Amino acid sequence: TLAADGLDSADAERVTGLHAGVTFARRLTSAPANVLNPATLAREARRLEALGLDVDIWDGPDITARGMGLLAAVAAGSTHGPRLIRVTIPARGEATRVLALVGKGITFDTGGYSMKPPAGMYGMKNDMGGAAAVLGAMRALADLRAHIPEGTEVRAYVAAAENMVGPDAMRPGDIYRAANGLQVEVTNTDAEGRLVLADTLTVACQEGATELVDLATLTGVKISALGNDIAALFSSDPALTDRLKTAALAAGELVWELPLHQPYLKAFQKGTLADLKNSDMAPAGGSIKAALFLQQFVTRPWAHLDIAGNAARDENATGWGVGTLVEYVLGR
Structure with a gap:
């Protein structure tokens, strides 16, 4: 429960919107994870329609039809099929910018056949912390949409x-086969988030x-490098x-830039059968190599926030990232 007293109307609106997100x-x-699976996460996202947001959801056959072979492959071992969720806040006036907030929504991660040890598997209900952050940001922005710059459309x-x-x-x-046509060999089924x-x-x-x-x-090695x-x-x-550094500072969330050191990508490149592999099984530089893998699938200005360890603290969810994304979108 939040009580916001002594604030002007603009600040009170911002605080209560952020609190909701x-x-x-x-x-x-x-x-x-026995409550929140891909289908129920999609239903939770659908609740944002009541706030005037546009919500579209694709299930397994739709995902396959769109050529998303990597997402379909990760979900293939579960009785709960995958979902692709898109939430949109249309622009005021003609859209001149489209900001996409993309979240990893692995509702539980056993590691697949590259199975995690018991201690590593406990807590993997939190492996959808990125998805929660982008949906939380959209929930906050639903209350703050009047402050989104004109001409900016926001999609999660x-x-x-x-x-x-x-x-x-x-x-x-x-x-x-990935949605952009690249062939990807799975060397480690526990490197599923990047897929x-x-x-x-x-x-x-x-x-x-x-x-x-x-x-x-x-990536777990992000925690080794920067902590929680x-x-x-x-x-x-x-x-x-x-802009993201400024947004994070305004939100009170800490970020540290790491390099996209292109020579490290060689460890993921294949010469036969596939274009890329999803892991080289070596932890050194693992966060950088994972980011470089993702970069092969973007054609626009892009940023990646590795929030391993940030999404929950001592079994308590933090909502990390909501504030940074809201400040980034509002461009304050």
């Missing part, structure tokens, strides 16, 4: 799937996004980098 994100992240894309084992689950060595994001980033570009920011609990308080920021565009 952070609360929504925390509620989603806190839900156990969520790739929702469970990474499970089963008769149809992807295996190490399998090769799948679902790759297809979703491609679709967002195909649908006209002029700028993209993705959030994902992507600071998110890793990667970006292909200096101006976008500066």
Whole structure:
């Protein structure tokens, strides 16, 4: 419960809108995986229609028809099929900018056949912290849409799937076609987040996004590098980098820029059968290599926030990222 006293109407509106978004994100992240799966996450996103947002949802056959072979592969081991969720706040006037907020929505991650140890698997209901953040940002922006710059359309894309084992689950060595036509060999089924994001980033570009920011609990080595308080920021565009740093500072959320060191991509490049592999099985530089993998699927200015460790603290969901995304969209 939030009481906002002593504020002018503009500040009170901003605080209460942000509170609603952070609360929504925390509620989603806190839900156990037997309650929140791709289908129920999609239903939660559908609730935003009541606030005047446009919500579109694609299920398994739709995802396959759109050529999203990587998202379909990650979800293949689960009885709960994948969902691609798109939430839109249309622009006031003619749209001259389309901002895409992309979230990793792995509602539970066993690691697949590259199975996590028990200690590593506990807490993997939080592997959709990126999805919760982008949906929470849209919830906040629903209340603050009058402050979104004129001509700016905002879209949230969520790739929702469970990474499970089963008769149809992807295996190490399998090769799948991505939405942009690249062939990707799965060497590690526990490197699934980059797969679902790759297809979703491609679709967002195909649908006209002029700028993209993705959030994902992507790599454990990010926690080794920066801990749980600071998110890793990667970006292909200096101006976008500066705006995100300013937004994070205004939101009280800490980010640190890491380099997109292109020589590291060689570890993921293939010479036969496939164009890329999803992991080289080496932790050194793992966060950078994961970001470089994602970069192969974007054609517009793009930034990636690796929020592993940020989405929950001592089993309490934080809603990390909602504030940064709201400030970024509002451009204050």
